[in-house]
Amino acid sequence: MALARALAVPIYITRLTAPAIPWGEFTPRLDCFQAGTTFSVGDIEVDSFTIPHDAIDPVGFCFRSQGIKVGLVTDLGYVTDSIKFHLRGADLLLLESNHDLEMLKVGPYPWSVKQRVMGRKGHLSNDVVCDFIRRDLDSSINTLVLGHLSEHNNHPEIVRNQALRALDGAGRALFTRLVVAEPKQQTEVFTY
Numbered sequence: 001m002a003l004a005r006a007l008a009v010p011i012y013i014t015r016l017t018a019p020a021i022p023w024g025e026f027t028p029r030l031d032c033f034q035a036g037t038t039f040s041v042g043d044i045e046v047d048s049f050t051i052p053h054d055a056i057d058p059v060g061f062c063f064r065s066q067g068i069k070v071g072l073v074t075d076l077g078y079v080t081d082s083i084k085f086h087l088r089g090a091d092l093l094l095l096e097s098n099h100d101l102e103m104l105k106v107g108p109y110p111w112s113v114k115q116r117v118m119g120r121k122g123h124l125s126n127d128v129v130c131d132f133i134r135r136d137l138d139s140s141i142n143t144l145v146l147g148h149l150s151e152h153n154n155h156p157e158i159v160r161n162q163a164l165r166a167l168d169g170a171g172r173a174l175f176t177r178l179v180v181a182e183p184k185q186q187t188e189v190f191t192y
Contacts, residue, residue, distance in 0.1 A: 012041065014048070016057035035059045049086045051076040054121040062086055068192045069140075070094070074148040077120040079132050092190055093141050094181070095132075096148035097159045098123035104153040123148070126159055130166035137172060143190060147181035156180045 010031035013021075018032050033039050035057050038047045047062040053075045060073035060083060071087045073079075074096040087093060104114055104125075117123050129146065137144070144167075146159050160180045167173040181187045 012039075012046075014057040014059060017055075020056045047086060049082060051083060052078060052080060052121050054116065054119075060086070062090060068092075071141075076124060077122045078124070078128065079136065084136050084138075087141075088138050089140050090138060091140060091192060092143040092145065093137075094145040094147055095129060096124050097126050097129040097146040097154070097163070097180075098148050099125050099150045099153040100155070100158050101125045101127060103155075103158075104150070107153045109152070117150075117153075123150075126154065126162050130162050133163060133166035133172070134170045137167075137170060137176070139172075139175075141176055143177045143179065145179045145181055145187065145190075147187075149181070149183055151183045156182045 008029065010029045012031050012033060014035045015032045016035070018030055033048060035048055035050050038045060040046065043065055045064045047064070048059045049061075051058050051060045051073060054077075055075065058075060060071070060076070063070045063072070069090045069092075071090040071093040073083060073087070073094070076083070076096065099117060101118070104117060107114070109117070118125070133144070144163070146163055149156060149159060160178065163178055163180070164173065167176055167178060179187060
């Protein structure tokens with residue numbers, strides 16, 4: 001019975017991503033959307049927007065319900081003006097802070113993977129995230145969650161220390177709560 005219920009729940013996926021996935025013998029129920037569109041899931045309004053990553057049709061999301069807006073942006077090489085626009089007015093933002101550049105350079109990955117991660121369609125470094133915090137973090141964001149930390153090329157304390165300095169430099173340390181989502185650990189539940 002639980003499997004039948006699970007199969008009835010759709011997977012929300014972009015129209016271009018869906019055919020690129022090798023579903024095998026079973027294709028789940030898909031609810032395809034065009035990147036850049038807004039759609040509803042129950043009483044949650046979902047805004048999708050294109051992000052720069054080396055995947056087929058990657059997107060970030062903002063979720064709105066009952067006057068609260070949450071942004072979720074991971075797997076991107078840099079923060080575009082379009083992303084900044086979509087994140088305006090968010091109360092909570094989950095943003096990747098994937099790697100420490102020096103740790104990545106001396107880390108265990110092959111050079112080709114290091115180049116991919118550091119590229120404009122790769123992942124955000126701690127330095128890029130801190131620049132975003134200092135220059136572009138919207139004043140509406142009262143909780144900033146930094147996640148998608150590399151287990152090999154980053155450390156939660158490095159992320160926390162750099163981000164706190166960036167928040168302080170932007171005059172936001174008293175107004176924005178920082179949470180670092182550590183690998184393989186559940187974060188707290190955020191209630192608004």
